[in-house]
Amino acid sequence: MIDLDNLRALIAVRDHGTVIAASESLGFTPSAVSQQVKRLERQINAKLLERVGRRVLLTEHGRLLAEKGVALLGNLEELESLAQLPDAPIHGTLRIASFSTANRGLIAPLLARLGKVAPDLTLTLIELDPWDSLALVERGGAELAVVHNWSTVSLDVPASLTSTALCEDRVDVLVHRDHPLASRKEISPADLAGETWVSTPVGTICHEGLTQLFAGAGHRARIAYYDGDFSTHVAVVEHQAAIALLPRLGRDLLPSSVVAVPVVDPIPYRQVELAWRRSTTANPGLQLVRRQIESLVAESYDGREGARVGRELG
Incomplete structure (x- = not known):
C-alpha cells in the first residue's frame, strides 16, 4: 500500500x-x-x-x-x-495564497471574522503574485487563491480550478501635488509620455499591467525604479522622484503631498477573483471562507466608484 x-x-x-x-x-x-x-x-x-x-x-x-x-x-x-457533515463544527487548516493589497484589504479583516465564527479553523497565508498563487493551488500547496488580472493582461485559470469574480479594483496614477497633472480630474496614457515611473519588478503582473497600459499610446513607460512594495512607490512619489500606478484595494491613506488621479482612455482596473480546485468545492471550510470574503467585498466595495461585486465565472 x-x-x-x-x-x-x-x-x-x-x-x-x-x-x-x-x-x-x-x-x-x-x-x-x-x-x-x-x-x-x-x-x-x-x-x-x-x-x-x-x-x-x-x-x-x-x-x-x-x-x-x-x-x-x-x-x-x-x-x-x-x-464532512454539513452541521459539524468547521475545523482544520485552510491555506490561502494571495497578493499583498488583498492581504491588507481583505484577508486581514477576514482573520478577525473567522476567529468569531470558526475558531477551530486555522488559516495560513502566503503572499504571491497571481500567476504563482494559481500554480500553488493547482498543485495542492494551498486551498484558495486570491488573484487579480489587469484589464490589459489576461490571467488564465487552469482547467482543474474554478473561480469567482469579487470586484473590479480601479487603478490611479499617483503624482506629487506640485506635479502639473495633479490638478486634473482625469488623465489618459497619452498625457503621461516622458514621465519617470516606479514599478513592481519585471515579471510581476502589475509591471505587465503598467507596460501594457501604454500599448496603444505610441510610447513606452520609462521605468527607473523597481520595488515590490506599493508603500515604497508612494514614498518615491512623495519625494518627487517618479510617478506611480497604484490600485485602490488595500491602499493606505496617502500623504497630503501625494495626489491620486483617475486614468481614462482606457480605464485600468484589476479583476479580483477567488480560485480553488474543483475537487474542494464542497469543502465546508473553503465554502465558509469564500462566503466571508464575498461579504467583506460587498460591505467594503459595493457602490464605491470603480469597484463592484463580481459574479460566478464557472
Whole structure:
C-alpha cells in the first residue's frame, strides 16, 4: 500500500525542483522529505529521483507516479469534502495564497471574522503574485487563491480550478501635488509620455499591467525604479522622484503631498477573483471562507466608484 504522505512528498519535489524547497512547502525538514521519497522507492521497488546539478528531477517512474498521484489525491480530497457533515463544527487548516493589497484589504479583516465564527479553523497565508498563487493551488500547496488580472493582461485559470469574480479594483496614477497633472480630474496614457515611473519588478503582473497600459499610446513607460512594495512607490512619489500606478484595494491613506488621479482612455482596473480546485468545492471550510470574503467585498466595495461585486465565472 502506497503511503499518501510519501506520495505528497514526491509531488512536492517535482513541483519545487529541490528537496529543500519541497520541505519548506510541506512544513517538514529536508531530511524528512528525503526519507519519505526513499520509503516510497522501497515500496514500489523503483528509483524515483535523479540529481542534475543542484536540482533533482523525477525519473520516468517518478514522473508517472506523481502524475497519477495528483489525480488520486484530488479524488480523495473531493471524497473527504463530501464526507464532512454539513452541521459539524468547521475545523482544520485552510491555506490561502494571495497578493499583498488583498492581504491588507481583505484577508486581514477576514482573520478577525473567522476567529468569531470558526475558531477551530486555522488559516495560513502566503503572499504571491497571481500567476504563482494559481500554480500553488493547482498543485495542492494551498486551498484558495486570491488573484487579480489587469484589464490589459489576461490571467488564465487552469482547467482543474474554478473561480469567482469579487470586484473590479480601479487603478490611479499617483503624482506629487506640485506635479502639473495633479490638478486634473482625469488623465489618459497619452498625457503621461516622458514621465519617470516606479514599478513592481519585471515579471510581476502589475509591471505587465503598467507596460501594457501604454500599448496603444505610441510610447513606452520609462521605468527607473523597481520595488515590490506599493508603500515604497508612494514614498518615491512623495519625494518627487517618479510617478506611480497604484490600485485602490488595500491602499493606505496617502500623504497630503501625494495626489491620486483617475486614468481614462482606457480605464485600468484589476479583476479580483477567488480560485480553488474543483475537487474542494464542497469543502465546508473553503465554502465558509469564500462566503466571508464575498461579504467583506460587498460591505467594503459595493457602490464605491470603480469597484463592484463580481459574479460566478464557472
